[in-house]
Amino acid sequence: MATVSNFSTLRKIPQILSRKKDKERGGQNNYPYKVIEITPPPKSLGIRCFPSNLHCGESVTIEGQAYTISAVTHRYQLRKGKYEPSEKRLDVLSTGRYILNLYLENLLEQS
Numbered sequence: 616m617a618t619v620s621n622f623s624t625l626r627k628i629p630q631i632l633s634r635k636k637d638k639e640r641g642g643q644n645n646y647p648y649k650v651i652e653i654t655p656p657p658k659s660l661g662i663r664c665f666p667s668n669l670h671c672g673e674s675v676t677i678e679g680q681a682y683t684i685s686a687v688t689h690r691y692q693l694r695k696g697k698y699e700p701s702e703k704r705l706d707v708l709s710t711g712r713y714i715l716n717l718y719l720e721n722l723l724e725q726s
Contacts, residue, residue, distance in 0.1 A: 683713035
């Protein structure tokens, strides 16, 4: 007669997903960005996570305040013969200030 054991030799193996598979599924990865409000004097808004496909002119909300991205900077450092990402930075302006700057630049071009 065979005995039944409650002990299972099968272990749960953690599932590892690649970025490519995640993108195929429509997933959105968030990456940390150092956020700086560039209106004089520049003010750090801390490190925030945003999608990797941000670009200039896009609107983001931080702590209930609307900002428009003025510049996206990716910095790299040379380490052991390879360039490795060292910092991702967003330069932002409050949306009202961004629109005012566009208006004033337009007036300057017309004069």
